[in-house]
Amino acid sequence: MQRANLYHDKRAQWGAYLVFFGILAVIPLFMDDPFTMNQYARYGVFGILALSVSLVWGYGGILSLGQGIAFGMAAYGMGATMQMQYQDPVNDPIPSFMLTNELETLPVVWEPFWHTHYGLLLAIGIPVLFFIIFGILMFQARLAGAFVAIMTLAMLGAWYSMAYDMQPYTAGFNGISPPSAFVAFGVEVDPYSNLIYWVSLGVLCGLTLAIKALLQTKFGTIIQAIRDDPERARFLGYNVAYYQTVLFALGGLVAALAGIVWVMISQYVSPTELDIFFSITIVIWAAVGGRMSLFGAVFGAIFIQAAESYVGDEFQATWFIILGVVFIVVVRFLPKGFAGLFETAVGIIPFWTKGSSRTSTNAPSAGE
Amino acid sequence: MSVILELKDVTKAYDAFKVVDGFNFKVNQGELRCLLGPNGAGKTTTIDLITGRQKSTSGTIIFDGRAITSLREDKIAKRGVGRKFQVPAVFKELTVRDNLRVALNKNTDPFANMFRFGRKEGRERLQEVVELAGLQDRLDELGGNLSHGETQWLEIGMVLTQDPKLLLMDEPTAGMTEQETQKTSEIFNRLKGKHTLVVVEHDMAFVREIADVITLMHLGKTLAEGPMEEVENDPKVKEVYLGSEGITDAA
Numbered sequence: 118m119q120r121a122n123l124y125h126d127k128r129a130q131w132g133a134y135l136v137f138f139g140i141l142a143v144i145p146l147f148m149d150d151p152f153t154m155n156q157y158a159r160y161g162v163f164g165i166l167a168l169s170v171s172l173v174w175g176y177g178g179i180l181s182l183g184q185g186i187a188f189g190m191a192a193y194g195m196g197a198t199m200q201m202q203y204q205d206p207v208n209d210p211i212p213s214f215m216l217t218n219e220l221e222t223l224p225v226v227w228e229p230f231w232h233t234h235y236g237l238l239l240a241i242g243i244p245v246l247f248f249i250i251f252g253i254l255m256f257q258a259r260l261a262g263a264f265v266a267i268m269t270l271a272m273l274g275a276w277y278s279m280a281y282d283m284q285p286y287t288a289g290f291n292g293i294s295p296p297s298a299f300v301a302f303g304v305e306v307d308p309y310s311n312l313i314y315w316v317s318l319g320v321l322c323g324l325t326l327a328i329k330a331l332l333q334t335k336f337g338t339i340i341q342a343i344r345d346d347p348e349r350a351r352f353l354g355y356n357v358a359y360y361q362t363v364l365f366a367l368g369g370l371v372a373a374l375a376g377i378v379w380v381m382i383s384q385y386v387s388p389t390e391l392d393i394f395f396s397i398t399i400v401i402w403a404a405v406g407g408r409m410s411l412f413g414a415v416f417g418a419i420f421i422q423a424a425e426s427y428v429g430d431e432f433q434a435t436w437f438i439i440l441g442v443v444f445i446v447v448v449r450f451l452p453k454g455f456a457g458l459f460e461t462a463v464g465i466i467p468f469w470t471k472g473s474s475r476t477s478t479n480a481p482s483a484g485e
Numbered sequence: 486m487s488v489i490l491e492l493k494d495v496t497k498a499y500d501a502f503k504v505v506d507g508f509n510f511k512v513n514q515g516e517l518r519c520l521l522g523p524n525g526a527g528k529t530t531t532i533d534l535i536t537g538r539q540k541s542t543s544g545t546i547i548f549d550g551r552a553i554t555s556l557r558e559d560k561i562a563k564r565g566v567g568r569k570f571q572v573p574a575v576f577k578e579l580t581v582r583d584n585l586r587v588a589l590n591k592n593t594d595p596f597a598n599m600f601r602f603g604r605k606e607g608r609e610r611l612q613e614v615v616e617l618a619g620l621q622d623r624l625d626e627l628g629g630n631l632s633h634g635e636t637q638w639l640e641i642g643m644v645l646t647q648d649p650k651l652l653l654m655d656e657p658t659a660g661m662t663e664q665e666t667q668k669t670s671e672i673f674n675r676l677k678g679k680h681t682l683v684v685v686e687h688d689m690a691f692v693r694e695i696a697d698v699i700t701l702m703h704l705g706k707t708l709a710e711g712p713m714e715e716v717e718n719d720p721k722v723k724e725v726y727l728g729s730e731g732i733t734d735a736a
Contacts (some may be wrong), residue, residue, distance in 0.1 A: 331599060334598060334599050334600065334601055334602055335586070335598040335599075335601040335602065336595055336598040336599040336601075338579065338583050338586060338587055339587055339595075339598060341576070341578060341579055341583075342579060342583075342584075344578070345576040345577050345578050345579065345628075346575070346576055346577075348570075348574065349570070349574040349575070349576065350576075350587070351558045351559050351562070352536060352538075352558055352559075352562050352567075352568045352570075353559075353562060353587060353588050353590050353643065353647060354562035354563040354590040354593050354647070355559055355590065355593050356557075356559050356593065357559070359595060360595050363595045363596070
């Protein structure tokens with residue numbers, strides 16, 4: 118037997134996830150307040166975004182400040198899909214904001230959104246495709262660290278301006294507000310209902326478990342190896358740019374799914390989704406919660422956003438100063454975020470594993 | 486014996502300065518070759534050129550019968566060239582076990598590896614390497630927590646796990662204590678014959694311990710080549726090291 122930290126035990130980790138999501142799943146049964154459910158569903162989306170940063174940055178070492186690109190693109194795709202669900206092909210074929218912008222026919226790019234399934238496919242597919250191309254451009258050139266951060270940030274700024282400027286297609290600053298809720302398979306997903314909360318939580322839970330499983334595979338170990346030392350990985354025969362592009366696109370996929378759920382909740386999409394400050398906030402959630410822990414990142418997102426809505430109202434603009442101070446303190450004293458603190462705390466609990474490390478090389482490892 | 490690695494007139498120039506200057510070099514299968522030379526002789530650059538880290542200005546590098554001169558690093562590695570860096574490079578945030586598992590690179594496709602948990606993969610091979618590198622008790626330790634000597638052995642172990650046809654070792658004993666160096670030379674003597682090795686080294690005691698044939702580089706060219714005693718007594722070598730007591734002090 119060998120003394121170990123329960124925090125690193127795989128079964129304990131999966132168990133903690135089960136308990137965590139189990140508790141979250143039954144919350145609506147005790148609350149039954151549509152407005153609160155809408156608010157909590159939003160936290161779910163923040164959690165998903167934090168997951169994407171944890172995967173890409175925490176495990177893959179790619180500091181992307183542009184997760185908002187996929188989030189925003191997918192949000193616009195979803196906004197268009199929901200808008201067209203409302204429009205009528207015969208009597209009312211063109212969204213009203215287009216009419217006020219003097220468009221007489223529906224733009225060709227909007228046509229596929231008549232069909233919900235094409236709309237969703239585009240809302241997810243386009244951002245992922247964009248992340249693949251953008252990833253190839255960056256990683257083939259072996260960009261890393263601050264350069265990736267700057268590139269993604271600049272790209273995000275470009276998309277923000279586009280969404281803002283192409284008023285006839287995006288409704289510009291006003292944004293698109295589909296008049297009706299999203300309908301899937303004949304079911305209306307009311308943004309003020311228990312259902313919206315479960316949809317958001319379901320996506321968050323599904324993605325957390327999927328990413329957790331992905332990190333247990335050899336792919337998961339290799340991306341962490343690349344994070345530590347890309348050069349070493351290259352000389353072991355790995356095409357580092359390929360791995361980074363795949364990982365970056367996966368992060369884009371996760372952020373895109375967050376965008377889809379977001380518009381179901383808010384029934385509104387505007388350039389705010391592509392706002393630079395928002396994307397940086399996502400990184401702060403992950404850093405504060407613990408970027409090298411999926412759980413930590415999700416917790417960080419919920420913790421900071423909940424604090425902002427409950428405490429932030431009192432402090433108003435001062436809230437950003439508080440957030441800044443928290444960020445600085447955590448980065449300086451808790452490099453692994455709250456998750457690191459938790460790891461240390463759990464380490465105090467007496468826990469033993471079979472001392473098998475001497476002879477076997479097949480015990481589980483990696484992950485958080 | 487067949488030639489596994491051949492460098493033909495390889496030159497690497499920065500503007501007018503030639504770090505490697507029309508260098509010709511041949512290594513036979515199963516050989517352990519030491520590459521020696523004073524600082525700036527072009528040893529590490531030569532290793533960089535073979536492994537694709539730097540591209541040669543002119544010349545051809547043939548490995549295992551095929552030219553690898555302009556290939557990318559990972560492709561050269563996949564062909565069977567393993568490399569240990571001068572400053573030991575291991576994955577610091579991964580356990581020793583995971584470091585070795587990453588080195589097991591039979592399949593390098595990201596999508597294939599998403600469905601591979603690799604618990605059983607290459608278990609015997611890992612076992613063998615772990616014993617050779619003497620890391621049995623350190624498997625669960627993070628790479629970043631190892632001592633300097635252990636880090637060197639882990640990296641040697643990783644290169645071995647790769648199972649390359651040719652191993653290039655850039656100063657494997659740098660910074661090691663005497664006992665650690667002793668242990669490393671035991672490892673190398675066990676590798677001899679089974680693997681082809683090229684070792685860049687400054688520690689002459691170590692070289693004496695392991696080398697069959699040494700190649701002495703000077704200003705990017707071969708100055709002398711042959712068994713230790715022969716090279717040591719070569720008048721050209723004595724001239725280059727004039728004022729010092731022969732190549733023993735080259736470090």
